[in-house]
Amino acid sequence: MTKNTIKLLLAEDEPALGQIVKESLESRDFEVFLCENGEIAAKTYQEVQPDILVLDVMMPKKDGFTLAKEIRQENAAIPIIFLTAKSQVKDVVEGFQHGGNDYLKKPFSMEELIVRIHALLDRIHLKKDHTKIPIGKYMFNHTQQQLLWEETPIQLTHRESALLFHLSEKRNSVLDRTFILNKLWGDDDFFNARSMDVFITKLRKKLKNDPDIQIVNVRGFGYKLIC
CATH class of the missing domain: 1.10.10.10 (Winged helix-like DNA-binding domain superfamily/Winged helix DNA-binding domain)
Structure with a gap:
């Protein structure tokens, strides 16, 4: 991995989907840490300090909303994208209230996910000089x-x-x-x-x-x- 490699934490409890997303992102020079539930993702976050989080909402042991809320207590800036099968307005609102920056409904295309990841990272990069x-x-x-x-x-x-x-x-x-x-x-x-x-x-x-x-x-x- 190069110094400019983006560290991405992916929390997804569907093994097949998680592996597909991981491999697709790694082929584009992301360093991906795949976690199968919210508890593992919380520990991994502390260990690797990723640049961006992609969190499934419905996960065992700790859901994505709860995990995002906890992480937001110590990091107000890290970009968070939620992946979810839910699409009702109240669910979208809840996602943003728990600290999400973006929301992607399953099923989704990898190209759309990658575009959204880069858009958030570019926004953060532009803000760095204004912290x-x-x-x-x-x-x-x-x-x-x-x-x-x-x-x-x-x-x-x-x-x-x-x-x-x-x-x-x-x-x-x-x-x-x-x-x-x-x-x-x-x-x-x-x-x-x-x-x-x-x-x-x-x-x-x-x-x-x-x-x-x-x-x-x-x-x-x-x-x-x-x-």
């Missing part, structure tokens, strides 16, 4: 989930990092409350709204070293990051 985002006198590294203040790192949780990322994208404009609740919490109910308020308070404390930074509550609409 360090200046916020006032802080430097925010979204990928590492970290703020830097005068060489001092301040670690963020996955949700703090995701929330700050969306605030920074809409800086000096209002981040819609309903949108971000559905995006990060999966529902805009009262309890999730209270939870988000707690996370906003935590972010304010972590950004307090720069008095020019404010996270303002725009009542009835959402929050605005001013810097």
Whole structure:
């Protein structure tokens, strides 16, 4: 394998399909780690640190949605494609809520899968130069989930990092409350709204070293990051 070989973790419990996909991808210079269930895939992810995940949704021991949700807790950036026989809108929505970037319905063509893999990897590559985002006198590294203040790192949780990322994208404009609740919490109910308020308070404390930074509550609409 060359230095530029893409490491791909494939979790698929149908042996014949898994082998076909593995061989097809390897013929195109991917390094493929085929896992027969979600538990093995979780362990393999930690061992090999792949560049992209292709996960079957319906797997024994741990389904693809659960696996993706767990991985998203520590890695907000890795691309995830779901493979599934399900096609109802609610299933597609659930896939995106659990951290999926794309969704491919079985049966699928290998060419379509490869096009989607490269599209996601190209998108990630374009974003790499933008992982360090200046916020006032802080430097925010979204990928590492970290703020830097005068060489001092301040670690963020996955949700703090995701929330700050969306605030920074809409800086000096209002981040819609309903949108971000559905995006990060999966529902805009009262309890999730209270939870988000707690996370906003935590972010304010972590950004307090720069008095020019404010996270303002725009009542009835959402929050605005001013810097």
